[in-house]
Amino acid sequence: MNIVPADLRSSFSLPPGKAVEICHKLEAAILQHRLRPGMKLAEDEVGDTFGVSRTVARTALQALAHGGLVTIERNRGAFVSRPTIREAHEVFEARALIEPRIARMAARNMTPDGLAVLQHHIDAEHEITERGDMGLALSQSGAFHLAIAEIADQAVLTQILHTLISRSSLIIALYWRRRDTSCESHSHHALLKAFAARNESAAEEIMKSHMVDLHSGLDLVERGDSEPSLADVFGRIDL
Amino acid sequence: MNIVPADLRSSFSLPPGKAVEICHKLEAAILQHRLRPGMKLAEDEVGDTFGVSRTVARTALQALAHGGLVTIERNRGAFVSRPTIREAHEVFEARALIEPRIARMAARNMTPDGLAVLQHHIDAEHEITERGDMGLALSQSGAFHLAIAEIADQAVLTQILHTLISRSSLIIALYWRRRDTSCESHSHHALLKAFAARNESAAEEIMKSHMVDLHSGLDLVERGDSEPSLADVFGRIDL
DNA sequence: AACGTCAATATCGTATACAATCCGTGTTCA
DNA sequence: TGAACACGGATTGTATACGATATTGACGTT
Numbered sequence: 384m385n386i387v388p389a390d391l392r393s394s395f396s397l398p399p400g401k402a403v404e405i406c407h408k409l410e411a412a413i414l415q416h417r418l419r420p421g422m423k424l425a426e427d428e429v430g431d432t433f434g435v436s437r438t439v440a441r442t443a444l445q446a447l448a449h450g451g452l453v454t455i456e457r458n459r460g461a462f463v464s465r466p467t468i469r470e471a472h473e474v475f476e477a478r479a480l481i482e483p484r485i486a487r488m489a490a491r492n493m494t495p496d497g498l499a500v501l502q503h504h505i506d507a508e509h510e511i512t513e514r515g516d517m518g519l520a521l522s523q524s525g526a527f528h529l530a531i532a533e534i535a536d537q538a539v540l541t542q543i544l545h546t547l548i549s550r551s552s553l554i555i556a557l558y559w560r561r562r563d564t565s566c567e568s569h570s571h572h573a574l575l576k577a578f579a580a581r582n583e584s585a586a587e588e589i590m591k592s593h594m595v596d597l598h599s600g601l602d603l604v605e606r607g608d609s610e611p612s613l614a615d616v617f618g619r620i621d622l
Numbered sequence: 623m624n625i626v627p628a629d630l631r632s633s634f635s636l637p638p639g640k641a642v643e644i645c646h647k648l649e650a651a652i653l654q655h656r657l658r659p660g661m662k663l664a665e666d667e668v669g670d671t672f673g674v675s676r677t678v679a680r681t682a683l684q685a686l687a688h689g690g691l692v693t694i695e696r697n698r699g700a701f702v703s704r705p706t707i708r709e710a711h712e713v714f715e716a717r718a719l720i721e722p723r724i725a726r727m728a729a730r731n732m733t734p735d736g737l738a739v740l741q742h743h744i745d746a747e748h749e750i751t752e753r754g755d756m757g758l759a760l761s762q763s764g765a766f767h768l769a770i771a772e773i774a775d776q777a778v779l780t781q782i783l784h785t786l787i788s789r790s791s792l793i794i795a796l797y798w799r800r801r802d803t804s805c806e807s808h809s810h811h812a813l814l815k816a817f818a819a820r821n822e823s824a825a826e827e828i829m830k831s832h833m834v835d836l837h838s839g840l841d842l843v844e845r846g847d848s849e850p851s852l853a854d855v856f857g858r859i860d861l
Numbered sequence: 862a863a864c865g866t867c868a869a870t871a872t873c874g875t876a877t878a879c880a881a882t883c884c885g886t887g888t889t890c891a
Numbered sequence: 892t893g894a895a896c897a898c899g900g901a902t903t904g905t906a907t908a909c910g911a912t913a914t915t916g917a918c919g920t921t
Contacts, residue, residue, distance in 0.1 A: 387805055397905080399694070399904060399905095401903060401904090401905085407734070425873090426872075426873070427872075427873095429870095435906090436905060436906045436907075437873090437906085438905060438906065439904085439905065440905090441873090441874095442684065445637065445681065446684070446688065449688035449689075449910050450684065450688075451907070455638070455640055457639070457873085457912095458873055458874075458911080458913060459873080459903090459912095460872065470777065470778065472899080473776055473777060476778075477776075477778050477779055477782070479768075480719065480720065480723055481719065481720075484719055521864070524687070537712055537715075537716075538709065538712060539709065539712035539713055539715075540716055560669075569863065584679035638873080638874060638875095640874090640875085640877080641874095664902070665902095665903070666899095666902075674875080674876090674909055675875060675876045675877075676876085676877090676903090677874085677875060677877090678874085680903090680904095696871060696901080696903085696904090697881085697882050697883060697904075698882095698884095698902085724864065822884095
């Protein structure tokens, strides 16, 4: 079976030509945690991988950098971003501000078609979760939130939310502590129910608490080093 | 005297090297309405103007495109964006959602230094308004709002607000109908007072109504043509 | 053995060159 | 006269080439 999350379509200002596709592919890979935070994305390597020149690869990387998924350091190159704990808090606070409003608007605009789309997302998410592909499930979850924004029909907020959700994915890759995503699934069902009833206040409230849940599901406490120590990566070695 | 609005510093993902400066200069020019919405920004022209190659000019334009100030059409080039009426509403609704929250946070964090910075902005704005340079005054007003966000110390929201304010400037260039900016000035003073008192709720409320004022100061009704007619530009000629 | 210096290499920043696309003009034909 | 077409100029899309900068490893010194 071939369930792929509706790709989190990149912003309004599309980079020209081939760069768009590369953007989307890199974005998908990052969102699914196939490219982990901190990984180097060398221009030559990206270019070779996708069969384009460095120019195009560069354009794609710069576009991703504007979305916050990639960090470019001068004369050093591009890396998959590693959000700080501070930034993690800010991103989820921003989502907690924006998404309840979006949910309310979506509830107001909801149509049978919209409901069907959301239901489809939930089904896909469920099936992926069964298969245990955590990265894909997360990506799918993001697509669900974004679909709501599209139904709300607010291009500006949708664009903003898109970048926030992308960054959330990185944050979760770094700081998620729970094993299960049942809370996620439960909230999404509850949201769908509110949407079906076109209950604006309920949708807003559920989304608000969903945001709190997500935020509190993170393990955002300062570790010894801000950079992950070698021991974190390889485990401690007794000499 | 040399009062220049603290430049609305571009996002986190700085384009490399010289492109940053070009970005800032173009941004300033657009925000001050020296480059009007719809104007063509040819890569060669930009490059020649700033003494760099097309490559760098291109990078700068793409960066501005990500901020929404510039629109790039494939194979046609870059233009100063012309926000639609729809987008205008969305931008100001988004600001109305975000800025009151930012004002509240700023009030909470306010320090004597912060107050001094804001006071400085207000003074500058006042002086510029006296001189009658509408574009510069507007740019200065944006800088004031952004300064609040920086005091609120929320990088993520500040970044978002930055793009919203930039776009607001374009919107105002297209749709502003009032002659005066006294309401602007009044609101800013009121905000400063709330900040001085560290009155969070007052700051939030004043900002909220300030947003409503700004939004309602726009003339957002459909005109006959979306494109400005020649008559609009040259005046009507009786044959 | 540890540290600092220096060269080699890899990667990025910028400039230039070529290919593809679009737009306006002028011509041709109905 | 008007519409369709073809051509030429201009501008963007992409590739490549060269210069600048940072990192890595070797070497010599303390």
